[in-house]
Amino acid sequence: MATKKFLYVNRTAPHGSIYAQESLEVVLIAAAFEQDVSLAFIDDGVYQLMQNQDTSGIGSKNFSPTYKALGDYDVSKIYVEQESLELRGLGKDDLMPLTYEDEDDDWAEKDSIHVVSSKELAEIIDQQDVILNF
Amino acid sequence: MSVLHIINKSPYDRSSLDTCLRLAQPDSAILLIEDGIYAVQKNAAAAQKVEQALANHQIYALQPDLEARGINPDNMIDGIALVDYDGFVKLTTDYDKSQSWL
Numbered sequence A: 001m002a003t004k005k006f007l008y009v010n011r012t013a014p015h016g017s018i019y020a021q022e023s024l025e026v027v028l029i030a031a032a033f034e035q036d037v038s039l040a041f042i043d044d045g046v047y048q049l050m051q052n053q054d055t056s057g058i059g060s061k062n063f064s065p066t067y068k069a070l071g072d073y074d075v076s077k078i079y080v081e082q083e084s085l086e087l088r089g090l091g092k093d094d095l096m097p098l099t100y101e102d103e104d105d106d107w108a109e110k111d112s113i114h115v116v117s118s119k120e121l122a123e124i125i126d127q128q129d130v131i132l133n134f
Numbered sequence B: 001m002s003v004l005h006i007i008n009k010s011p012y013d014r015s016s017l018d019t020c021l022r023l024a025q026p027d028s029a030i031l032l033i034e035d036g037i038y039a040v041q042k043n044a045a046a047a048q049k050v051e052q053a054l055a056n057h058q059i060y061a062l063q064p065d066l067e068a069r070g071i072n073p074d075n076m077i078d079g080i081a082l083v084d085y086d087g088f089v090k091l092t093t094d095y096d097k098s099q100s101w102l
Helices: A019-032 A043-049 A064-073 A082-087 A118-126 B016-023 B034-040 B047-053 B063-068 B085-094
Strands: A005-010 A036-041 A077-081 A099-102 A108-111 A113-116 A130-133 B003-007 B029-032 B059-062 B081-083 B097-101
Touching: A005 A019, A005 A043, A005 A118, A019 A036, A019 A064, A036 A043, A036 A118, A043 A064, A043 A077, A043 A082, A043 B034, A064 A099, A077 A082, A077 A118, A082 A113, A113 A118, B003 B016, B003 B034, B003 B085, B016 B034, B016 B047, B016 B097, B029 B034, B029 B085, B034 B059, B034 B063, B059 B063, B059 B085, B063 B081, B081 B085
Parallel strands: A005 A036, A005 A130, A036 A077, A077 A113, B003 B029, B003 B097, B029 B059, B059 B081
Antiparallel strands: A099 A108
8 A cells, every 4th residue: 555645634622522533543544554644733623633631520530641552553753733732821841752763873862843943843744644533 | 780701611722712802891700611721721822811801800710620620729810710610600690781702
């Protein structure tokens, strides 16, 4: 099977609807088929990556630790739009650290999250074969 | 008649908060729940209108929804009061009626 470039665009907040959780499930499935997977977090989607989410008080599943497994599935291209963070009073420090081990660099642990400008993100979108929106 | 206005949508996704602030009488209160919680963040695009609203309204935020979303209480706009589920129920009885801006 030929490898295609897949981009998953996440624009919804994590706990108010099922979109974020469903997106994460689909991403993990696609990654298991060894496709070239990238994730973009735009608008309220940036809230999915907030640190210290604790859903014990609202009786729903806390799926946020699952993002930390993305590196093990070779999903290491996670793009967060700078403009979306700034509008919401957030910075990279408010996001959970996500890393992967780079097999081309003696398995060095590297950062998966790349905060990018709208202009950079536009180019990333342009380079994809398949774009899926959540 | 005093009203408890309830907001459950993100101020960056829907116009619920804007419409509520435009139509809420000065003696009414505002309760932020679910994705409405995101309006509490300091230094954000929605912060100024929330700070202005605090001059006329009591504003409450539901703590379990704040914790679920990973928002640090230190980054909350000053003057917003946190309530738990019992506090939520009490608010609905303290006010004559509730208006949920879905």
